[in-house]
Amino acid sequence: MGKSQTVSFSSRESLMEESNKFLQERKRPERPTDKVVIEKLHKTYLTSSGRTVALQDVNLTIGKDEFVALVGPSGCGKSTLLRAISALIKPSKGKILIDGTPVSSPSNQVGIVFQQAVLLPWRTVLDNVLLPAEILRLNLVKARARARDLLNMVGLSGFEARYPGELSGGMQQRAAICRALIHNPSMLLMDEPFAALDALTREELGLELLRIWAAEKKTIVFVTHNISEAILLADRVVAMSPRPGRISEIISVDLPRPRALDMEFLPEFKSYSDRVRAVIGHS
Numbered sequence: 427m428g429k430s431q432t433v434s435f436s437s438r439e440s441l442m443e444e445s446n447k448f449l450q451e452r453k454r455p456e457r458p459t460d461k462v463v464i465e466k467l468h469k470t471y472l473t474s475s476g477r478t479v480a481l482q483d484v485n486l487t488i489g490k491d492e493f494v495a496l497v498g499p500s501g502c503g504k505s506t507l508l509r510a511i512s513a514l515i516k517p518s519k520g521k522i523l524i525d526g527t528p529v530s531s532p533s534n535q536v537g538i539v540f541q542q543a544v545l546l547p548w549r550t551v552l553d554n555v556l557l558p559a560e561i562l563r564l565n566l567v568k569a570r571a572r573a574r575d576l577l578n579m580v581g582l583s584g585f586e587a588r589y590p591g592e593l594s595g596g597m598q599q600r601a602a603i604c605r606a607l608i609h610n611p612s613m614l615l616m617d618e619p620f621a622a623l624d625a626l627t628r629e630e631l632g633l634e635l636l637r638i639w640a641a642e643k644k645t646i647v648f649v650t651h652n653i654s655e656a657i658l659l660a661d662r663v664v665a666m667s668p669r670p671g672r673i674s675e676i677i678s679v680d681l682p683r684p685r686a687l688d689m690e691f692l693p694e695f696k697s698y699s700d701r702v703r704a705v706i707g708h709s
């Protein structure tokens with residue numbers, strides 16, 4: 427056997443090994459710690475003025491109880507991705523599994539918070555928070571107790587009987603977070619939830635959200651275009667590039683918890699934020 431054959435045999439063997447490894451990876455069942463598995467996701471919007479490719483080949487696995495922030499410039503497909511996870515829109519191609527099951531319709535296991543609180547003005551704070559519990563026909567005695575606990579956790583004790591019009595924007599958004607949590611979903615999807623708030627309220631609410639997350643372990647997917655907010659809150663920052671929306675890089679944030687606002691002055695914080703900024707080409 428010539429030398430060249432030996433070489434080609436061993437390289438064929440290593441090729442086989444590689445391809446076996448690849449196949450095993452592909453066949454690997456979802457780990458029990460995988461909460462969301464997104465594979466080869468594409469979304470194209472068709473409108474009268476043409477087609478917009480909003481997401482292209484998005485692959486992402488989110489762990490159970492993980493806090494993931496999606497960051498990227500406006501129009502890069504963050505809301506589209508979040509809506510696809512919550513089954514509010516149908517992807518054009520690819521799949522999304524939650525707890526190993528393909529998503530097809532909105533699930534009770536998911537709570538959603540949008541940029542605007544959208545509380546019903548004729549309902550009190552408590553009754554707004556209770557709305558999903560009523561729709562899902564949960565035990566209202568228990569739900570009322572949970573609503574009070576949640577409102578207490580976000581500093582809204584004493585405001586239960588007030589109407590949304592009597593609350594500041596920050597207070598309304600706190601109530602909206604309680605409403606999203608009332609049925610104790612295992613996952614919270616948040617689309618720029620603090621973007622309409624002033625900087626101080628925004629920081630305060632971010633830390634409150636971390637306290638809630640620590641108290642009631644949940645998987646959180648948090649969309650923001652604020653890089654510091656993403657780093658301060660998340661375990662991993664998923665940086666998306668402008669259209670067509672793709673994941674450019676996933677950055678693990680190894681800052682200790684509990685997080686505090688003054689961590690922003692740490693050199694590590696600055697290097698994380700420089701990296702995210704470089705990836706998404708944004709200031």
Ligand SMILES: Nc1ncnc2c1ncn2[C@@H]1O[C@H](COP(=O)(O)OP(=O)(O)O)[C@@H](O)[C@H]1O
Pocket residue numbers: 471472473478479480498499500501502503504505506507669
């Ligand atoms: N319902 C829709 N119909 C048509 N185009 C849409 C729709 N929703 C979003 N888009 C387009 O898809 C792209 C991604 O939008 P979006 O997911 O809202 O981005 P982001 O949340 O990052 O700002 C944008 O170009 C936007 O104009």
Ligand SMILES: [Mg+2]
Pocket residue numbers: 504505506617
């Ligand atoms: Mg958006």
